[in-house]
Amino acid sequence: MAALSSASESGEHGVVRHPPERRLLLLGGPRAGKTSTANTILGDEVFEPGTETTHSNVGQTEIYGKRVTVVDTPPWTIPSGGGEPENDRNNTDENDNNAAADDPPQQQPPPPQSLDSEGPCMGAILCPPGPHALLLVVSVSQPFTEVQKRAAEDQLAALGGGTWRYSMVLFTGVDTLPTGTFIEEHISNMGEALQWLVERCGSRYHAFDNASKETGGEDSTQVPELMEKVEELITDNQGWYFEVNELILLEEEQARKALEEERLRMEEHVRQREQMIGGPPRELRVLLLGWKGVGKSSVGNSMLGSRAFEAGQETELCLRRQALVSGRRVTIVDTPGWDWFSVRRTPKRVRHETQRGAALLRPGPHMLLLVLPVVSSLTARKRRTLQAHLEALFGERSCLHTMVLFSCGDWLGHTPIEEHIQRGGRELHRLLAYCGNYYHVMDSKVPGGKDGSGGSGGIRQVSELLDKIEEMIRENVENGDEAFLPVQDEWLAEESSQSSDNTEPEDDCRGCQLQ
Structure with a gap:
């Protein structure tokens, strides 16, 4: 379960901090275009595109008087096998997303991350006290299958309950769509898995063209339009942001400490061996x-x-x-x-x-x-x-x-x-x-x-x-x-x-x- 906290961001004695902040957490599978999307939002090459992200990274900018924090995360793991999720997970009634998020069903905790992988919790930690929007980045040039759908479920389940009410699908690579094809038509043609994802996010979605050189210019509208949709999302959530449960954060920190201890142990092992044998x-x-x-x-x-x-x-x-x-x-x-x-x-x-x-x-x-x-x-x-x-x-x-x-x-x-x-x-x-x-x-x-x-x-x-x-x-x-x-x-x-x-x-x- 995740705690829900007010986004009014008031300090002591009710004094509002300035400038107001909006925190965006980017999640997605391999080659989805998260890093390019983060650079587009930030208006600069803050992160290195073209290479696989291995650890969460943070960038900040100011858009229309608001400080915007963007967290790029490693790609989520695609489950092995192509089996469909259970029917009770497929057919959940999501007509009232807010109600479902306020009273999420009891569920078993997700399996622990392997020690050499970084889960989405670390990305959430890097934008304290929590992200206002979880942007699920999906490339239109790749099919969104049942396996991809299961990966998205697992990723958000790792953060705890109540995540879907803060989620929005962000499509990348729309420049690769056939001329005259709108993103709505793409969603309709791609099948039930993608339609499920959009509906699970309360039919909230946005489209990006990260390849265009105009994306960061003053005439570009795609970033301002995205921020408008983020503001609508915050309004729908009554000004609250998503905060990861403290127990999940503790488990994440313990896993990272175990990985760090293992890395130090291996380095010490190599160092002692080199001292023993000497030379290259x-x-x-x-x-x-x-x-x-x-x-x-x-x-x-x-x-x-x-x-x-x-x-x-x-x-x-x-x-x-x-x-x-x-x-x-x-x-x-x-x-x-x-x-x-x-x-x-x-x-x-x-x-x-x-x-x-x-x-x-x-x-x-x-x-x-x-x-x-x-x-x-x-x-x-x-x-x-x-x-x-x-x-x-x-x-x-x-x-x-x-x-x-x-x-x-x-x-x-x-x-x-x-x-x-x-x-x-x-x-x-x-x-x-x-x-x-x-x-x-x-x-x-x-x-x-x-x-x-x-x-x-x-x-x-x-x-x-x-x-x-x-x-x-x-x-x-x-x-x-x-x-x-x-x-x-x-x-x-x-x-x-x-x-x-x-x-x-x-x-x-x-x-x-x-x-």
Whole structure:
């Protein structure tokens, strides 16, 4: 529930503050045009357009003697899946918006925001004591679907009850409409989801052309007309503004503090590691290996923190990608999948391509990551086939540089990986012993992706994996073994005859401290 407060803005002893203020909170999905809209209202390039907003920003100007505060916010998250909301949410009678807002129905609180995302509450905090209008920015160049509708519901639900009576739809990109098409016709043609949104906002809407160079000029009428509609909205609400419930603000602040503590912890971890090893960031060279369809490409994406590899389809040729991760330069090569039955059934082309992948990591890979999904059962034949592939392609000492990487770790739920290993049986134990009992588990998701998956938990998983790789390297060196698996001449011969345009130019690894 949200508290409703008077917008008369009186100070002590009833003295009105001057100049009067109007506070606008912009909400909307990706590429809706919120930042350009904010600049249009402010009459200047206050915010940087063309880049995705990651944190709420505030700008102020004066329009017709009123101080106008505009808050630009990050895009709201689009829910996965295209299922329609429940019928009781679709068919709510909204003929009397004010009455519905004054006595909002009891509802369960919305699910908490992930720690690496910023919800709409922070935007409301930045225009105290609360916004007079919530402008829901919708681009006319994008379809407004049921999924978009659900996202709008979730966004306003995160602010608490009573939000819709302060909401107005602000259409952007009206210059892209066919000549002679009015915004009312667009609303009529776009279907029930958009019509629902407009009706939910009490049929309040406005249209902007942010592309026009005249938008900020003296002859422009779209900003003054918007402010007139805002004044009508304030009048309809009896001069009240929207104020976020203190409990919601407290939860938002706690989430932000948790995120800040996690960020500081990671920075301290990197700082301590740099003090320990000294010098510039080191390089770790990793080769991803395993059967077909075990999630090697997804693991590579998770490690690099981006969609560097094309997950979801069979890898035909080795692909080399690189990024700076947790203070290290990480170079990863994704390889084609093996046959699970025997080495002989793995095509010769795939075997040569796998060796060529190792050659792309000159002077040699520090780690062979053997990817094994947690949902796979390991039989004696599968275990022997994995070991046979490693020894046939990279030699008997390849086990000294091999770690088992359990993918799809999210399938474990709250089950520890150690418990999963205990249940895995004798063959899994023998495979881990073959690899020196070095293993790690990872959710095969991309941190920072648009899908919002991964986050601080994914970063922690990757950082812990890189720590384990360095620990394994140090152990090899202390035992008199090499820090990496040296590239063999026969691998280079195959590389010259089967080079691929999909590989990137190689960096000079001679300065790598782990050599």
